[in-house]
Structures are given as structure tokens and as C-alpha cells.
Amino acid sequence: MLGEYRIAGRRASDIAASVESGVGSGELEPGQVLPPMRELAEELGVNPNTVAAAYRILRERGVIETAGRRGSRVRPRPASTARDALRVEAPEGVRDLGAGNPDPALLPALGPVFEAVAAEYDGAPGMYGQPPVDAEFAALARAALDADGVAAGPVLAASGSLDAIERVLAAHLRPGDAVAVEDPGWGSVLDLVPALGLRPVPVAVDDEGPLPDAVDGALRAGARALVVTDRAQNPTGAAIGAGRAVELRAVLAGHRGVLLVEDDHGHGIVDLPLHPLSGATDRWAFVRSVAKAYGPDLRVALLTGDPVTLDRVAGRQRLGPGWVSRLLQRTVVHLWSSGAVEPAEVSRAYAIRRDGLVRELAERGVRAHGRSGMNVWVPVPDETGAVARLLHSGWAVAPGARFRMATPQGVRLTVSSLTEADLGPLADAVAAAVGPVEPLSYG
DSSP: OOTTOOOOOSSHHHHHHHHHHHHHHTSSOTTOBOOOHHHHHHHHTSOHHHHHHHHHHHHHTTSEEEOGGGOEEEOSSOTTSOGGGGOOOOOTTOEEOSSOOOOGGGSOOOHHHHHHHHHHHHHSOOOTTSOSSOHHHHHHHHHHHHHTTOOOOOEEEESSHHHHHHHHHHHHOOTTOEEEEEESOOHHHHHHHHHTTOEEEEEEEETTEEOHHHHHHHHHTTOOEEEEEOSSOTTTOOOOOHHHHHHHHHHHHTOTTSEEEEEOTTTTTOOSOOOOOTTSSSEEEEEEESHHHHOGGGOOEEEEEOHHHHHHHHHHHHTTTOSOOHHHHHHHHHHHHHTOOOHHHHHHHHHHHHHHHHHHHHHTTOOOBOSSTTEEEEEOSOHHHHHHHHHHTTEEOEEGGGTOSSSOOEEEEEOTTOOHHHHHHHHHHHHHHHOOOOOOOOO
């Protein structure tokens, strides 16, 4: 079953470490079946409960997965291998369209803001025992949420969207629980779910977000949580419209016990109206990051949700980092208050590049998706070949394997660094690399 590799250890932590070591060295390969717990316990001379605890540790770390009577096996791609490892590095002379960064020219200057915040801080430095959320940060965040129709709830600060999503999932779910995720979807979420010992269930999407029937199917099959992107979905650019929101809320109304996690990925860079799903279930959370509009390195996101969820998240946060730097929160307050970013202008700048590229590709017989945000998703018949040919043509793009589970192959192009003059030559290169693509759905 394990070939020449021998699992060792007397304690659960040692047994888990032995398996993880074998996976890391390659001696235990993806998909390899582990011994039944009683069999391994007998071989090691330990109680079966010890082996059960070891396997539980490994599941929680995303190293193995359990498939009922088929036993436990090494995951096809252990969670310790991040999808970002599939990144294509752009050598000198090659344009990088794969990193997923915003256009620096569209980000606000932070020097004057930091200077103002530092002057405030000198007069009243932050100390232990102060509220974890700056009062003005919470008030401005809540006012913006109210204007967008997000259900009422308290406001917390988190260290970016992924930190918020992790804390919400951990507040309600346990290893082995299933989570419905968009496919294709944000690679970091697709990594995070198994890393928490949870089981991702793919949900197909189109240009208006998750397909209602796919969501309903995943929830009926036992998914205890659903993670949804409202706008500028990564990698497809999908945005939930008014009609789709009504359909999804109707589906969720039949699954009130499901945990709903919404990520407003396009806040500040999209001028499409928000159609939130918040409040459609008893347990929910809504996340909004400043990364795309104000700068990824600020590492600040706001989080609201039902009182139980927010109370659990806040309590666990107090026992870890304690709070998100109030200096950073005050920086965001200054940015919001000064109107440092005009979403309509930023959205227009990205739309010229994104819509222009989609149009140029269509003229060459290549179908692409990009309803909002800074990314364009191109279905391809041969992902590896397309990436290699584009790299040879001077363009580095992101392989679709970073973002998909069951959906067909594709590549993601981030338009942030493009000019209008780039669109034609890039479309020529993409068309030559992938050829005309027959109409397909994402799923």
C-alpha cells in the first residue's frame, strides 16, 4: 500500500509528522492510500485512537483526505503546495499579465496620508485595552454598507479578505465539512478550504456569478457553507446582477442553516451596483477589502455579519493578533474621507482595457469573459500549450489550474498594465496560441 515507506511514531503528533515528511519528500505520492487505522495501530503498537487523532491532524492540515469506506489517502495536491506555485515567472523582455496586481498609477499616494496619521498618533498613541476597531472606521464602513443594501450587523477589521474568510469559516465549521466554492474561483480560497481540513465542492459560474442550480445542488449534497464573490470575481470578472441575486436568495432561503460568506472583491474598482445576498441565511458574513483600490500592502478589510458569527470571530481574534493595527485603520479612514479613489474613474480605466481586449479577441474568433474588474478569463483547449506559446510570444499569463477544480481549462490575463495600443498585438498572440474556442459554459 505504501511501498517502501514506513510510517513511524508512538504519539499522534509523531505519526502525523512521519506521514507529512513522506509527502514532502515525495516518498508518499498524491492519491496514495494510507493503511486503515486499526492496521497501522497494530503495526506501530499503539491505540487505534492515537492513529485516528494523527489522521485528524493530517486532515486539518490538508495533507490527506478521507473518502468513507475507501479510506484515507494523500490529497492529489496537498494544501502545503499553494496554487501560487503554478505561477509563470516573466523573464526579462516578457510582459507579465499573470500576477493579478492593480495598476500602480490608479492607486492613491499614501505619503501625505501616512504623515497625517502619524501626526494624529503622536498626540494619542494606541495602547492595550483600547477598542479593537476604530470608531470612525466602523462608522464609515457601516454607512457605506447601508448605502449598498448590506444587511445590518457590527463591523470588525481583518488583515485582508482571506484572513476574514478564514476566521469566519473556522468560527462555524469543523474538519470534514463541505464548502461550496466558485469554479473557477479565487485560488487562495481554493487553497484555504482544504488547508482548514474542509472539503471544497465546486459550483459552476457564468458572467453573473454562481449558477443557482449548481448552488442548490451543492447545498442539497451537504455543503455547510457557500463562498460567493459579488463583483470583479477572480478570475472571470463575473458580477452578480439583480436577477441573479433574486435567484440565489431564493435558493438560500431553502437552506437557512448554511453559512454564507460574501466577498465584495471589486469594491472601489467597479461601478456596477452591488446586489448583496447578506441576510438570506441565519449565519452570514460580508467581506470588503481595500487591496484592489487602495493598495494590496495595506492589508485591511472590513467584515460584517450576523451577531453570533461576528462575536465568535472577534473573540478568537482577541486571542491571536488582538486587533488590526489602528494606524492602518486610521489610514483607511483618511483615504475614505478624502475621496482618494473615485470608483467610476478607476472602473472606467480598467473597462477600457478589459472590454477592449474581450472585443479584440472576439474579432479573432476567441471567446473570453470579463464583465468587471481587472481580469479576463479565456477558455482554452490546451492550457499548458497556450501558456507556453504566449510566453514565447512575449506575454506571461496565469495558468487556469490556479483557479479551477472541475471546470474546463483556461488562462487568466490581468489587464492592469495594458495600454490601448497593446490590445491588438495581445489579441493576435492569444488567438495564435489558443485558436478559436467552441462555445462552452464554465462548468
